[in-house]
Amino acid sequence: MAKIKRNKNGTRKDVIISKAAKLFREKGYNATSMRDLAEHVGVEAASLYNHISSKSEILQEICFKVANEFTSHIEEVYASSTNSIEKIEAILRFHIRQMVDNYEEVYVNDREWKHLSDPYLSNIQNQRRSYRQRIAQIIEEGIRKDEIKSIDAPTAVLIMLHAVSGIESWHRSKRKIPGALLEDNMIMILVDGLRR
Amino acid sequence: MAKIKRNKNGTRKDVIISKAAKLFREKGYNATSMRDLAEHVGVEAASLYNHISSKSEILQEICFKVANEFTSHIEEVYASSTNSIEKIEAILRFHIRQMVDNYEEVYVNDREWKHLSDPYLSNIQNQRRSYRQRIAQIIEEGIRKDEIKSIDAPTAVLIMLHAVSGIESWHRSKRKIPGALLEDNMIMILVDGLRR
DNA sequence: TTTTTTCGCTAACAGCTGTTAGTTTTCCAT
DNA sequence: ATGGAAAACTAACAGCTGTTAGCGAAAAAA
Structure with a gap:
C-alpha cells in the first residue's frame, strides 16, 4: 500500500x-x-x-555496473607508469576494497553471472576474459623485467582473483579484523608469493 | 526403455x-x-x-562424500610429525589434486552446499568451519615457531582455500598446462607468500 | 521355464515461477 | 483543492518444479 x-x-x-x-x-x-x-x-x-522490466534485468544491472568499474580501473592502472609489482598491488588493493565496501554486488557479479542470457552472457564473458588477460600481461612483463619470479602467468591470475573473492568468508566471520588490516595481510601474502 | x-x-x-x-x-x-x-x-x-529418494539426496551424497575425504585427510596431516610449512604444503597439494582429478564433485561441494537443508546444512557448515580452524591452527603454530611470517591466520586460510578453488578456470581454459605443473606453480606462489 | 525382483514407462498432482492486465490508491504540481 | 502521473493493488495466466501411483517390460533367481 x-x-x-x-x-x-x-x-x-x-x-x-x-x-x-x-x-x-x-x-x-x-x-x-x-x-x-x-x-x-x-x-x-x-x-x-x-520499476524494472524483468528479473534478469536486475542481474544485468548488477553485473555490468560492477564489471565496468573493474574494467575501467584496470585500464587506468595498465596505462600508469609504475613497475609490474606496483601495478599488481594496485589491482589487488582495488579488488579488496571493492569486495569489502561493495560486497553484495561484487559477489553477485562473481558468482551469478552464469545465469545471464545472451547477448549479456557472452558480453560479460568477454569482459572477464580480457580482464584476466590484462593481468596476465602485466605479470609476463614483470617476469621479463625480472621483477616477478618465473611462473605461469594464468595460474598466478587465477590465484589472485579467487583469493580475493574469499573475502566472502571474512564478511561472514564473527570477529572480523579491520578491513585495512585484511588488505595489508592479503597483499603481503600474495605479493610476496610473486616477487622475485 | x-x-x-x-x-x-x-x-x-x-x-x-x-x-x-x-x-x-x-x-x-x-x-x-x-x-x-x-x-x-x-x-x-x-x-x-x-534409485534415489529425492533431488536433495543427490546433493547430500556429493557434498558429504567430498567433505569426508577432506576431513579425514587433514586429520592425518595434522597428526603427522612434520613442520608447519610441510603440513600446509601437504594440505594444499591434496586440495589441488582433488580439484584436478575430482573436479565436478569437489566444485559442487564448494559452491552448492548452501542449498542443503537442515540437518545436513548445519552439519556441513560445522565440518567446513572445523576444517578451516585446523588449518588456522597449523599456521598459528608455524608463526609461533617462526617458520611462518607473522600474519592473520584466518586471512591466510581464506586465501589458500579460495585460491585453490580457482582451478575451476584452469579446467575451463583452452590450453591447460599439465596438472603437475599447475600444482607446482600454485605451491610456489602460495607457500612463498607464507614462508618467513 | 516359471517366478520374482528390478526398473522403466505414462499420467497426474499440487505448488511455485515470472509476468501481464486492469483497477485503485497515493502523492506531487498546479 | 484538483487533475494527472506514478505506483501500488488483485487476479490470473501458462509453464515448469519435484514427486507419486500404477502398470508393464526386462532381467535375475528359482
Whole structure:
C-alpha cells in the first residue's frame, strides 16, 4: 500500500536492485523468487514491474555496473607508469576494497553471472576474459623485467582473483579484523608469493 | 526403455550422481531440473526415483562424500610429525589434486552446499568451519615457531582455500598446462607468500 | 521355464515461477 | 483543492518444479 522509500539520491529501482543483490548473494539468483524480493522490499511482486522490466534485468544491472568499474580501473592502472609489482598491488588493493565496501554486488557479479542470457552472457564473458588477460600481461612483463619470479602467468591470475573473492568468508566471520588490516595481510601474502 | 548402463563396479545410483555433479557444476543446483538430469541419464524423470529418494539426496551424497575425504585427510596431516610449512604444503597439494582429478564433485561441494537443508546444512557448515580452524591452527603454530611470517591466520586460510578453488578456470581454459605443473606453480606462489 | 525382483514407462498432482492486465490508491504540481 | 502521473493493488495466466501411483517390460533367481 505504501510506496517504496527511496534512499537519498536514489531511485526506487536502486532500492530494488540493492535488496536483490543482498538476496542473490545469500541464496543465489535462481533460488530468489520475485515474491521473495517483493516481500523484502515491502510490496507485492507485481508492483516491482513498475520499476524494472524483468528479473534478469536486475542481474544485468548488477553485473555490468560492477564489471565496468573493474574494467575501467584496470585500464587506468595498465596505462600508469609504475613497475609490474606496483601495478599488481594496485589491482589487488582495488579488488579488496571493492569486495569489502561493495560486497553484495561484487559477489553477485562473481558468482551469478552464469545465469545471464545472451547477448549479456557472452558480453560479460568477454569482459572477464580480457580482464584476466590484462593481468596476465602485466605479470609476463614483470617476469621479463625480472621483477616477478618465473611462473605461469594464468595460474598466478587465477590465484589472485579467487583469493580475493574469499573475502566472502571474512564478511561472514564473527570477529572480523579491520578491513585495512585484511588488505595489508592479503597483499603481503600474495605479493610476496610473486616477487622475485 | 533401456536400462541405465552401469560403469564397472558402480551402481546405477552412482551414474545418476556423477551426471548430476556435472550438471550442478555447470548450471547450479537450482537451475538443474530433474527432467534435465533424466535426459542426460537417458531416462524419464520419474524413473530416477527408483534409485534415489529425492533431488536433495543427490546433493547430500556429493557434498558429504567430498567433505569426508577432506576431513579425514587433514586429520592425518595434522597428526603427522612434520613442520608447519610441510603440513600446509601437504594440505594444499591434496586440495589441488582433488580439484584436478575430482573436479565436478569437489566444485559442487564448494559452491552448492548452501542449498542443503537442515540437518545436513548445519552439519556441513560445522565440518567446513572445523576444517578451516585446523588449518588456522597449523599456521598459528608455524608463526609461533617462526617458520611462518607473522600474519592473520584466518586471512591466510581464506586465501589458500579460495585460491585453490580457482582451478575451476584452469579446467575451463583452452590450453591447460599439465596438472603437475599447475600444482607446482600454485605451491610456489602460495607457500612463498607464507614462508618467513 | 516359471517366478520374482528390478526398473522403466505414462499420467497426474499440487505448488511455485515470472509476468501481464486492469483497477485503485497515493502523492506531487498546479 | 484538483487533475494527472506514478505506483501500488488483485487476479490470473501458462509453464515448469519435484514427486507419486500404477502398470508393464526386462532381467535375475528359482
